[in-house]
Amino acid sequence: MAGESLVRKIPKFFQNISNILDSFLGSQTVVGLSIGTSSIKLVELKRSGKTWKLLHFGIVQLPEDALVNGEIVNPIVVTDSIKTLIQQIKLKNKNVCTAISGTSLIVKRMTVEVPNKSELQDQVFWEAEQYLPFDVAEVVMDFQVLSRSKDRKTDLILVAVKRSVLDNYMTCIEDAGLKPKIVDLDFFALQNLYEANYPLNASEAVAIIDIGASAMKLVFVHAGVPIFTKESSFGGRNLTAEIQKNLNLSFIDAETLKIGAGPDGSTPQEISDLVHLMGENFAAEIKRAIDFYNASSVGAPVAYLLLTGGGAKISGLSKIIEDTVGLPTQLMNPFNSISYDPSVFTQEYLANIALIASIPIGLALRAGAK
Ligand SMILES: Nc1ncnc2c1ncn2[C@@H]1O[C@H](COP(=O)(O)OP(=O)(O)OP(=O)(O)O)[C@@H](O)[C@H]1O
Numbered sequence: 001m002a003g004e005s006l007v008r009k010i011p012k013f014f015q016n017i018s019n020i021l022d023s024f025l026g027s028q029t030v031v032g033l034s035i036g037t038s039s040i041k042l043v044e045l046k047r048s049g050k051t052w053k054l055l056h057f058g059i060v061q062l063p064e065d066a067l068v069n070g071e072i073v074n075p076i077v078v079t080d081s082i083k084t085l086i087q088q089i090k091l092k093n094k095n096v097c098t099a100i101s102g103t104s105l106i107v108k109r110m111t112v113e114v115p116n117k118s119e120l121q122d123q124v125f126w127e128a129e130q131y132l133p134f135d136v137a138e139v140v141m142d143f144q145v146l147s148r149s150k151d152r153k154t155d156l157i158l159v160a161v162k163r164s165v166l167d168n169y170m171t172c173i174e175d176a177g178l179k180p181k182i183v184d185l186d187f188f189a190l191q192n193l194y195e196a197n198y199p200l201n202a203s204e205a206v207a208i209i210d211i212g213a214s215a216m217k218l219v220f221v222h223a224g225v226p227i228f229t230k231e232s233s234f235g236g237r238n239l240t241a242e243i244q245k246n247l248n249l250s251f252i253d254a255e256t257l258k259i260g261a262g263p264d265g266s267t268p269q270e271i272s273d274l275v276h277l278m279g280e281n282f283a284a285e286i287k288r289a290i291d292f293y294n295a296s297s298v299g300a301p302v303a304y305l306l307l308t309g310g311g312a313k314i315s316g317l318s319k320i321i322e323d324t325v326g327l328p329t330q331l332m333n334p335f336n337s338i339s340y341d342p343s344v345f346t347q348e349y350l351a352n353i354a355l356i357a358s359i360p361i362g363l364a365l366r367a368g369a370k
């Protein structure tokens with residue numbers, strides 16, 4: 001019974017070709033759905049030669065407490081918001097690639113040794129049980145093989161998530177009328193997006209950093225491999241909370257003031273000071289992750305940082321991170337390779353959505369990967 005419901009309700013984390021062909025054969029478009037703490041985003045891309053073209057982007061803001069620590073705590077609001085988005089962009093293709101995140105998600109690089117490939121899954125799940133802080137009966141696990149050497153050692157990434165958390169995501173998406181064909185992670189969506197938009201340089205690694213509302217996700221990519229991932233509870237809402245406290249404002253007013261503070265010099269000094277303090281905290285966390293990566297990994301040194309996520313739009317933040325971490329820092333541009341119709345999307349609109357649309361575009365690309 002448990003196995004039956006698992007197969008029906010819980011798609012595999014990682015795509016396999018037959019799955020993809022099954023799900024998307026004949027489909028002209030690919031769809032990425034990102035359920036974030038502050039908003040839900042939906043992107044539809046259409047194949048255009050060897051690359052992809054933006055067809056639709058939609059976003060619906062969520063109330064302050066719809067998601068907590070990456071878990072959906074208000075499923076009615078989430079389902080209704082997805083329905084609104086479907087109508088907003090008039091979505092026809094119901095097969096979506098989505099992602100789960102949050103504190104109950106565990107991503108771990110492992111090396112296991114088995115004589116035959118057929119024994120791999122049992123061995124991985126058996127070894128994983130030793131690491132998991134949850135009862136294994138409450139967890140859904142999957143893994144992606146990175147490499148297998150001749151000495152029977154297999155290098156892989158294990159992903160485990162609490163079943164109840166995943167169930168909540170699936171139920172909301174299905175209740176809204178969509179089919180979650182692939183459940184991915186934001187980390188891999190970021191890697192996908194990076195690889196689609198930036199040239200591969202095997203001599204250097206890049207740290208891709210998504211600054212969301214409540215979380216900062218880092219993925220260190222070298223030679224097409226996500227060497228190390230980390231999620232920290234830093235995000236744009238930290239700044240909102242500081243503005244609320246210091247200026248004695250409501251959440252909404254603090255959020256509006258924060259977003260209104262643009263690069264045109266209109267930022268009040270009080271907010272600039274708070275951005276500075278917060279940016280240094282972000283940078284310290286990024287530095288700790290880089291030190292950990294440098295000390296423990298086999299990848300090349302990190303050459304530069306690529307920032308994305310709505311939090312990366314905070315005026316001046318990128319510069320503070322660059323100065324404090326001491327590495328070149330750029331904002332990620334998903335439209336380096338994703339084309340668009342200029343009569344539908346203006347440059348200004350695309351610049352405005354670029355950082356917020358990164359993860360849903362990365363998810364859509366995953367759905368379209370061959
Ligand atoms: N122009 C702007 N200036 C400053 N902050 C902004 C701006 N636009 C969006 N933000 C902030 O970005 C955050 C939302 O970013 P994003 O949509 O990437 O997060 P999310 O996916 O909802 O959250 P999470 O990934 O943490 O679950 C919010 O804190 C929002 O206030």
Ligand SMILES: [Mg+2]
Pocket residue numbers: 034035036037212213309359
């Ligand atoms: Mg997000």
